[in-house]
Amino acid sequence: MTIIILLSIPLLACGLTALVRTRQWMETIHLVSACGSFAAAVFLAGEVLRQGSVSMGNGFLYADHLSALVAVLTSFVYLVCAPYAVGYFRRDMADKILAPTVDDAACLGKLRMYYTLTPLFGFCMFLVVVANNLGVMWIAVEGTTLASIFLVTFYGRPTSLEAAWKYAMIGGVGLSMALFGTVLTYYSAHQALGGDSVSALNWSVLVLQASHFDKTVMRLAFILILLGFGTKAGLAPMHTWKPDAYSEAPIPVAALMAAAVLNCAIYGLARFYVLTVLCLGPAFASNLLILFGLLSVGVAVPFILVQRSSRRLLAYSSIDHGGIMVLGLGFGGALGALGMLLHMTFHSVAKPLLFFCVGNAQQHTKSDSLQKGAGGLIHALPITAPILLLGALAVTGTPPFSMFQSEFMVLRAGFAGHYTRASIVLVACLVAIFCGFFHHVAQLVLGPPQAVPREVICKWKTYPVIGLSLLVIGMAFWLPAPVYQLVDGAARILAVPR
Amino acid sequence: MQFWQDSQFGDRMITLMAALVLVLQITMVTQRWLITNIRAFALQSFLLACIATTIAYYNAAPHIYIAAVFMLLVKVILLPFVFERLVRRIEIRREIEPLINAPISVIIAGLLTLLAYVVAESFHRPDEPMGPASLGHNTLAVAIALFLIGFFMMVNRRKALTQVLALLSLENGIFLAAISLTYGMPMIVEVGIFFDVLVGAMVLAILVYRIRETFDSMDVSRLSRLKG
Numbered sequence: 119m120t121i122i123i124l125l126s127i128p129l130l131a132c133g134l135t136a137l138v139r140t141r142q143w144m145e146t147i148h149l150v151s152a153c154g155s156f157a158a159a160v161f162l163a164g165e166v167l168r169q170g171s172v173s174m175g176n177g178f179l180y181a182d183h184l185s186a187l188v189a190v191l192t193s194f195v196y197l198v199c200a201p202y203a204v205g206y207f208r209r210d211m212a213d214k215i216l217a218p219t220v221d222d223a224a225c226l227g228k229l230r231m232y233y234t235l236t237p238l239f240g241f242c243m244f245l246v247v248v249a250n251n252l253g254v255m256w257i258a259v260e261g262t263t264l265a266s267i268f269l270v271t272f273y274g275r276p277t278s279l280e281a282a283w284k285y286a287m288i289g290g291v292g293l294s295m296a297l298f299g300t301v302l303t304y305y306s307a308h309q310a311l312g313g314d315s316v317s318a319l320n321w322s323v324l325v326l327q328a329s330h331f332d333k334t335v336m337r338l339a340f341i342l343i344l345l346g347f348g349t350k351a352g353l354a355p356m357h358t359w360k361p362d363a364y365s366e367a368p369i370p371v372a373a374l375m376a377a378a379v380l381n382c383a384i385y386g387l388a389r390f391y392v393l394t395v396l397c398l399g400p401a402f403a404s405n406l407l408i409l410f411g412l413l414s415v416g417v418a419v420p421f422i423l424v425q426r427s428s429r430r431l432l433a434y435s436s437i438d439h440g441g442i443m444v445l446g447l448g449f450g451g452a453l454g455a456l457g458m459l460l461h462m463t464f465h466s467v468a469k470p471l472l473f474f475c476v477g478n479a480q481q482h483t484k485s486d487s488l489q490k491g492a493g494g495l496i497h498a499l500p501i502t503a504p505i506l507l508l509g510a511l512a513v514t515g516t517p518p519f520s521m522f523q524s525e526f527m528v529l530r531a532g533f534a535g536h537y538t539r540a541s542i543v544l545v546a547c548l549v550a551i552f553c554g555f556f557h558h559v560a561q562l563v564l565g566p567p568q569a570v571p572r573e574v575i576c577k578w579k580t581y582p583v584i585g586l587s588l589l590v591i592g593m594a595f596w597l598p599a600p601v602y603q604l605v606d607g608a609a610r611i612l613a614v615p616r
Numbered sequence: 617m618q619f620w621q622d623s624q625f626g627d628r629m630i631t632l633m634a635a636l637v638l639v640l641q642i643t644m645v646t647q648r649w650l651i652t653n654i655r656a657f658a659l660q661s662f663l664l665a666c667i668a669t670t671i672a673y674y675n676a677a678p679h680i681y682i683a684a685v686f687m688l689l690v691k692v693i694l695l696p697f698v699f700e701r702l703v704r705r706i707e708i709r710r711e712i713e714p715l716i717n718a719p720i721s722v723i724i725a726g727l728l729t730l731l732a733y734v735v736a737e738s739f740h741r742p743d744e745p746m747g748p749a750s751l752g753h754n755t756l757a758v759a760i761a762l763f764l765i766g767f768f769m770m771v772n773r774r775k776a777l778t779q780v781l782a783l784l785s786l787e788n789g790i791f792l793a794a795i796s797l798t799y800g801m802p803m804i805v806e807v808g809i810f811f812d813v814l815v816g817a818m819v820l821a822i823l824v825y826r827i828r829e830t831f832d833s834m835d836v837s838r839l840s841r842l843k844g
Binding site: 256260263277282290302308362 | 735763767776786787797798802812815816820826827831836839842
């Protein structure tokens with residue numbers, strides 16, 4: 119029942135927003151639906167912790183620890199984006215970016231687009247994690263792309279059309295490969311399972327039979343799935359849409375894409391990874407994942423070192439973190455899976471924080487440049503700027519922040535799995551990324567001051583930032599026991615016995 | 617027994633139609649007029665719907681009929697209609713300008729078909745008399761060829777709308793693979809995929825229109841301001 123509620127809240131919000139006429143109502147509905155989704159996801163996680171797994175409608179919808187964890191993370195990002203979006207778009211309206219005059223029909227149309235498409239976006243992400251049928255999961259992943267294309271073109275600039283076109287085309291090709299992979303998985307399972315067509319793509323059914331699958335077909339299927347969901351997760355070399363889309367979309371959308379969609383794509387990949395390991399043994403899938411993971415972390419290095427825009431910097435950081443998660447999965451074992459899921463959890467808290475800080479700075483200084491002349495934010499933004507510095511430390515994996523623990527765990531898994539060379543390359547890349555990222559952010563925050571006035575504190579935009587920063591600090595020292603149980607349970611699903 | 621009830625006849629019909637589908641795909645590679653391209657795509661989709669119907673008839677798999685109907689409605693009637701209207705509305709006068717010229721494109725398409733046959737060969741199980749392997753050997757190769765040539769077309773073209781067509785023909789390849797390998801996906805998945813294809817094509821059509829309005833061109837090589 120909780121699953122149905124989780125799915126219906128965003129749909130309901132989408133429908134209601136299309137009907138109401140005033141901005142206040144849209145904002146209220148959005149905030150309420152975000153809180154509701156988060157509550158539903160937490161309840162679902164509670165049920166999963168008590169019962170092990172929850173399923174609905176003959177196993178059509180299914181949630182285990184892994185789905186519950188990703189659902190909680192997704193709804194968390196959705197929750198923190200909601201109040202920020204309210205403040206962010208009010209500021210855009212005041213700056214006359216949405217439309218030439220304040221609060222006219224054109225402005226309202228734009229806002230309506232955001233407040234209807236974002237819940238739809240959220241719905242698709244929730245469907246990704248609770249769909250048991252791998253085909254339905256694919257449909258939902260494609261749905262996230264379709265729902266977000268017009269969010270990328272939100273500002274209607276020529277560059278945002280360009281970003282949306284790349285996003286749509288690269289995403290479309292990638293996902294068609296994932297669909298082919300799904301078809302082939304179905305085919306390789308077809309003979310093992312017989313002709314039962316309704317449940318034959320259900321993950322919970324497939325995982326019991328995976329060792330009997332056709333091995334040649336499964337091998338091809340996993341390659342296609344990795345390319346497909348890897349495109350969605352922005353793994354190199356299919357990452358090129360990511361910096362463009364993140365720098366053109368409104369900040370709340372970029373945060374959702376960087377923290378929530380990334381998780382969903384990695385989640386889809388992980389589901390197929392389990393099947394592949396059961397069918398083919400760990401070596402094949404692990405080597406591919408390590409290859410793509412290292413490539414992503416490696417590609418991020420030069421672009422982070424010479425980056426000129428703060429939002430593209432965050433995009434490359436997100437490519438890097440996607441790579442680390444995939445590496446954790448590829449290194450395998452209980453340690454690798456645990457490291458990957460902890461990394462996912464911490465990343466989902468830290469990345470929105472950075473996007474919000476950068477969004478505040480960009481709205482204040484009207485630029486996302488990192489070049490000379492853009493610096494000294496600490497004078498103009500006395501609250502956002504120090505938190506940006508803190509977030510940068512957290513996201514680059516500096517101790518004592520929690521991402522240090524998860525990255526360290528991934529590395530330990532790498533050494534334990536005898537992937538010594540890959541682990542050494544990873545350490546080198548992480549150090550280089552730390553230097554580049556921290557250099558840019560420190561320059562931005564502490565550099566010579568610009569001639570901009572002090573910010574007027576906007577509650578909607580500042581409180582989410584403060585709240586998230588407290589959470590980032592808190593999580594460095596303490597992870598609540600139920601969250602850890604959830605992560606641990608999810609890691610057990612991914613750590614397939616070898 | 618009438619001749620059309622013989623499953624041998626069905627096999628041959630499917631192979632024949634699959635061959636025509638491949639021919640149409642290669643036609644699309646070389647064809648320079650956008651309208652002709654759209655019509656070739658519609659015809660290709662129609663042949664796929666026929667293949668689906670044939671497979672449904674010979675294997676008594678009623679849910680494939682539904683897939684065939686969806687194919688007919690979405691890709692044969694609705695999308696070509698929308699695209700032709702779009703072409704007329706934005707008044708595309710010039711033809712498609714591929715990056716690689718026609719003769720070399722055909723050679724590349726031929727090589728890709730060869731590659732598809734090599735890949736499909738690894739799926740072939742001569743010892744299994746029943747099941748997809750007996751029926752789908754040629755068809756699967758055609759499906760993979762459609763997929764690969766679709767890729768090539770996407771890279772080879774500069775106009776936004778022709779890239780959308782290439783993406784859709786690539787999806788046709790997946791459809792053919794799905795019906796020839798497993799007699800279609802589960803019903804709900806099939807419906808969902810068609811829904812996604814429909815919405816996706818509509819979204820892309822709107823995007824094409826807006827690109828045309830903003831840049832006064834559909835040439836995607838002009839979309840090159842975002843770098844680094």
